[in-house]
Amino acid sequence: MPLLKKMLAQLGVEDERVRLDWVSASEGDRFASIVNEMTAQIKALGPFHRNNGG
Amino acid sequence: MTKLKLALYWASSCGGCEIAVLDTNEKILDVVAIADIVLWPVAVDFKYHHIEAMPDSAIDVCLFNGAIRSSEHEKVAKLLRAKSKVMAAFGSCACFGGIPSLGNLTNRAEIFHTVYEEAPSNENPSRTVPKTATTVDGHHLELPETYDTVMTLEQVVPVEYFIPGCPPTVDLILKVVSALANNSLPPPGTVIASDKSLCEECYRKKEDKKITRVWRPHQIVPDPEKCLLEQGVICCGPATRGGCGALCIKANMPCEGCFGPPAGVLDQGAKLVSAIASIYQASGEEDVSRMLDEIVDPVGRFYRFGLAHSLLRRKRMTPPGTLSAAKQPLAEVTAR
Numbered sequence: 001m002p003l004l005k006k007m008l009a010q011l012g013v014e015d016e017r018v019r020l021d022w023v024s025a026s027e028g029d030r031f032a033s034i035v036n037e038m039t040a041q042i043k044a045l046g047p048f049h050r051n052n053g054g
Numbered sequence: 055m056t057k058l059k060l061a062l063y064w065a066s067s068c069g070g071c072e073i074a075v076l077d078t079n080e081k082i083l084d085v086v087a088i089a090d091i092v093l094w095p096v097a098v099d100f101k102y103h104h105i106e107a108m109p110d111s112a113i114d115v116c117l118f119n120g121a122i123r124s125s126e127h128e129k130v131a132k133l134l135r136a137k138s139k140v141m142a143a144f145g146s147c148a149c150f151g152g153i154p155s156l157g158n159l160t161n162r163a164e165i166f167h168t169v170y171e172e173a174p175s176n177e178n179p180s181r182t183v184p185k186t187a188t189t190v191d192g193h194h195l196e197l198p199e200t201y202d203t204v205m206t207l208e209q210v211v212p213v214e215y216f217i218p219g220c221p222p223t224v225d226l227i228l229k230v231v232s233a234l235a236n237n238s239l240p241p242p243g244t245v246i247a248s249d250k251s252l253c254e255e256c257y258r259k260k261e262d263k264k265i266t267r268v269w270r271p272h273q274i275v276p277d278p279e280k281c282l283l284e285q286g287v288i289c290c291g292p293a294t295r296g297g298c299g300a301l302c303i304k305a306n307m308p309c310e311g312c313f314g315p316p317a318g319v320l321d322q323g324a325k326l327v328s329a330i331a332s333i334y335q336a337s338g339e340e341d342v343s344r345m346l347d348e349i350v351d352p353v354g355r356f357y358r359f360g361l362a363h364s365l366l367r368r369k370r371m372t373p374p375g376t377l378s379a380a381k382q383p384l385a386e387v388t389a390r
Contacts, residue, residue, distance in 0.1 A: 002342050004327050007352035010159065012370030053161035053202030053371050 060089040065120030065127035074221035126198035135211035142215040151362025158368030220312035247297030268348035293325035323356035
């Protein structure tokens with residue numbers, strides 16, 4: 001994961017767009033809160049536009 | 055038998071693909087026996103207007119090497135596409151963008167700045183950079199436009215065949231020539247190489263894929279019998295198409311990935327990250343940060359020959375200071 005993030009940073013992809021977490025099947029609340037956090041974070045970043053470099 | 059009409063062209067390339075054609079030695083005479091060359095800028099004196107004067111589909115096969123990086127490359131690619139029955143991307147640059155597509159980590163403005171203004175060998179006080187048009191002593195001069203983004207041939211025109219390699223090996227070239235001579239070309243869309251990964255044709259002993267550090271090729275002399283990855287040398291074999299005959303491996307050098315991803319692999323670099331991640335033995339933060347230091351340039355390593363062909367295709371350029379948009383006030387972010 002850190003290697004992927006290092007590579008994505010070189011390609012101009014924000015760190016906040018990628019996240020890896022482990023949640024057990026018994027941790028329903030934690031699962032929901034992580035999904036909500038991630039969704040809010042991505043909404044704040046806005047859509048990912050692959051620009052043409054200009 | 056009427057002779058075939060053959061065109062060879064170079065766009066953004068180093069000329070190595072042309073040398074590869076000449077490396078067929080006396081077999082090049084077989085090519086001339088079956089085909090008339092109608093365009094080959096490196097060796098034969100035909101001009102673009104000769105091609106423009108031909109009816110559409112007059113050329114049987116066009117072997118196009120080099121990536122698309124300027125308006126001239128794009129214009130000639132479209133011209134040759136219209137005039138050719140079969141268009142083949144010849145070499146890694148035409149197939150995947152090749153080394154030139156590492157230029158997609160930056161853009162034209164930055165490249166011009168480095169090359170024409172910053173380079174220590176330059177004396178350029180007036181800060182002249184190439185323009186597409188200028189007038190000198192009343193004469194109007196034009197230059198092709200350099201693009202921000204390097205593209206593969208297929209991103210510009212439809213392509214029937216892909217002949218990968220930096221450069222394609224003589225064996226592959228002769229395979230293409232004999233298919234042309236016998237009129238036995240494979241179905242369109244075929245990559246003329248193996249469908250499997252290089253690892254499947256590699257002769258080295260593979261035992262236990264676990265590494266505790268990564269060596270760059272100049273830091274170690276690897277055992278010539280053992281799998282290079284198992285010795286900690288990043289070898290692109292697991293995510294690279296075979297068919298080259300493992301030439302680099304035989305010279306005790308790791309695969310650099312020039313044949314592009316094998317069938318079924320969408321993104322060569324992502325596949326390689328996954329391969330390295332699954333064999334690197336890290337038991338804590340310290341090991342992970344050491345691994346990050348050892349792999350100095352992930353994009354340059356994992357996408358060396360194919361950044362233009364990757365899912366992202368290029369670096370996403372953002373104005374300085376805005377790389378991490380989440381750190382800006384929310385209002386600004388939603389306004390973008």
